[in-house]
Amino acid sequence: MGFVMDEREIELGNLLAETLMAFDKGRSADVDRLLDNAGDDRLELVEMVELSLTLRGPSAPSSEAIEALAITPPFDARSWPEILTEARHAQGLKRPALVAALAKHLGIVSPDGEERVRERYHEIETGQLDPRRISTAVVDALGDILGGMRAVLDATRLNPIGPLSPSISFMRDGFDDVDGMVLLDAVMAPPAEPTVDERRVDELFGV
Amino acid sequence: MADPSVYDADLVRRARVAYTAGDLRTAQNLAAELWLRYEKQARAISRKRARGDEAEEVLGHLQLRFIKWVYFRQDEPRNMIGLLNQMASYAYGDVQRHEASQPVTVEEIEDYRQPHTDRTISTILDRAEIDQLMSVLSNRERLIIERDLADVPDVEVAAELEIEPNNLHQIRWRALKRMREAAAQQEWGS
Numbered sequence: 394m395g396f397v398m399d400e401r402e403i404e405l406g407n408l409l410a411e412t413l414m415a416f417d418k419g420r421s422a423d424v425d426r427l428l429d430n431a432g433d434d435r436l437e438l439v440e441m442v443e444l445s446l447t448l449r450g451p452s453a454p455s456s457e458a459i460e461a462l463a464i465t466p467p468f469d470a471r472s473w474p475e476i477l478t479e480a481r482h483a484q485g486l487k488r489p490a491l492v493a494a495l496a497k498h499l500g501i502v503s504p505d506g507e508e509r510v511r512e513r514y515h516e517i518e519t520g521q522l523d524p525r526r527i528s529t530a531v532v533d534a535l536g537d538i539l540g541g542m543r544a545v546l547d548a549t550r551l552n553p554i555g556p557l558s559p560s561i562s563f564m565r566d567g568f569d570d571v572d573g574m575v576l577l578d579a580v581m582a583p584p585a586e587p588t589v590d591e592r593r594v595d596e597l598f599g600v
Numbered sequence: 601m602a603d604p605s606v607y608d609a610d611l612v613r614r615a616r617v618a619y620t621a622g623d624l625r626t627a628q629n630l631a632a633e634l635w636l637r638y639e640k641q642a643r644a645i646s647r648k649r650a651r652g653d654e655a656e657e658v659l660g661h662l663q664l665r666f667i668k669w670v671y672f673r674q675d676e677p678r679n680m681i682g683l684l685n686q687m688a689s690y691a692y693g694d695v696q697r698h699e700a701s702q703p704v705t706v707e708e709i710e711d712y713r714q715p716h717t718d719r720t721i722s723t724i725l726d727r728a729e730i731d732q733l734m735s736v737l738s739n740r741e742r743l744i745i746e747r748d749l750a751d752v753p754d755v756e757v758a759a760e761l762e763i764e765p766n767n768l769h770q771i772r773w774r775a776l777k778r779m780r781e782a783a784a785q786q787e788w789g790s
Contacts, residue, residue, distance in 0.1 A: 399770065406769030409776075410754060416640050424643070425652050436648065441776050443644040447681050448730060448749060451604050454636035463625070463632035467664050470624045470631075470671050529701065551668050 405434055409441050416442065466548040473554055474520040476546065480539040481518075488514070491538060498534035499597060506590030513598040520554040526599025605678060608634060612670055612677050619671050631670040635663060638680050642666070645684050649692040657698070661691035736782040741775035744768060 408431055415423040431438040462468065469476070481491055489511075496502070496510040516522035524546075532550070536543025587595065615630035635642075646659040665687045677683060730749075734742050740761065747757045758768045 402773055403766050403770045406771075406773035407766060409773055410765075410769045416643065421643070421656065424647070425655070428647060429651070439644060439647050440780065441773065443641060443648070443681075444776050444780055445748070446641045446644055448745070451608070451637035451680070452640065454633060458636055459629055459633045462636060463628040467660075467667055468628040468632055470619055470627050548664060551664065553672060 401434075405431060405438060405441075408438055409445070412438065412442050413445055416446070466544040469545055469549050470552065471549060472520065472552050473524040473546070473549060474518055476542070476549060477518045477535070477539070480542050484538075484540055486538075488518075494538045495531075495534055498538065499530060499594070501590055501594060503588070503590045505588045506594055509587075509591040509594040513594060513600065517598070522598065522600070523554065524550045528597045528599060531597050604637075605680075608637070608677050608680055615670050616674075627671060631667050634670060634680075635666060638684060641681055642684050642688075645681075645688045646691070648685075649688050650695070654695060657695045658688060658691045661694035661698075662688050665691055665694075733779050733782055736778055737775050741771060741778070744772050745775055745779075748772065 408427055412424055412427040415421075415427060428435050428438055428442075471479075481488070486494075492507070492511045492514050495514060496507045499510065501507055501510055513522065517524060517527070527550075532546050533543060536546050539546075611630050611634045615627045615634070618624070618626035618630065642662055643659060646662055647655045649655065650658045662684065666684065669683070669687070734745060737745065743761070744757060747760075754765050754768055758765045761768065763771075
C-alpha cells in the first residue's frame, strides 16, 4: 500500500515527538513553545500529546520525589485552625499581638475596627468562620505575620475546618485572654448597628 | 500490564483511611504518589484549557482540586484521566474567579460524583482496551505504537522499518488520529 506524504502531517508528527520529549524532560516552556508552533492545530496537537501519555500509562515516581512533593503546601491536609494555631505558637505570638499586627496590615486603626478584627480572627482560629470566604488581603496579611505562610494558607483554604482537635474545641469557648462572661453578655445583647470600620472588617473576612 | 486503576484505587483508599486516622504524613505521601503518577497527563490536560502561564495556573488549581478530592471525597476512582479532564474545566473556572478576585469554591466538586460517561480516549483504563483500540491500525502503525509504549527510541524504530524519522512521526501522528477517531465512534470499553 502506498504511503502519501503530507507536509503538514510530517510537521505535526515532528512537533508531537519534540513535545513529548520536552514533557519527559519537564521543560514546560519548551512544551508551550512547541504547542504554539502548531498554530491552528494547537488543540489537536495537545490532544495527541494527551493520547500518547494516556497510552503510556501512569508514571512510577521515586520515593524521593514523592516525599519531596508531599511536604509542599498543596498537600498540607491540616485545617486552618490547626495551621494558624501552630504557626502563631511557632512565631511566639500571643493572640493580641497577632490581632494588632493584622489590624495594622489591613489598615484598621480605630478601636471598634480592631475589636472586630479580634472577633473575626478568633472565629477563624476556632473554626467558626469559613476560610474560603475571607479576602486575599487577609490571607496575605496573615501569611506575612506568621512568617512566609502565604502559600500554605492559600493552598489549605478549602480544607475542612472540623472536627476540631480537643484543644481547639476547648478554645472555641474563648481564649485565655477572653472573659467567657463578656462573650455571653455580647451574645445576649441586641445587635448594634456596625460602624464603618466594623463593616469594612466584616467584608475583609467575608462575613 | 496490571490495571492501573486497581493500584490507583488502593492509593486513594489508603490515603483516606490515613487522613481519617489523623496520619497526615501518610495521607500526604499517598496523595503525592497518585499525583506524580498522572502529573504529565495533568500538564497536557491543563494545556487544553489555556496557554503558557495561564495553563500553569490551571494546573495549580487542578492539582489542588485533585488533592482535596483524594483527602475529602468518598467516591471511588475509576479513571484518573477522565477525572482530571473533568476537574480541569472547574480549575479553569477557578483561575477566572481568582483573576476577578472572587473567592474560589469547591461546590462544583459535587459533580465529580457523576460517572465520566464521555466515550473519548480519556476513558482508557487498561491494556485490554488499548489493544481493542489498536485493532483499527495497520500492522506498521501498530508496530510503531507498540514500540512507543515499550519506550524504544525513534531512531531504532525508523531503522527497523527502514524509513526516515520524519516518516515515522507522520505515521505515528496518523495512527494516533485513527485511534482517537475510533475511540470517539466505537462502543468500546465498559
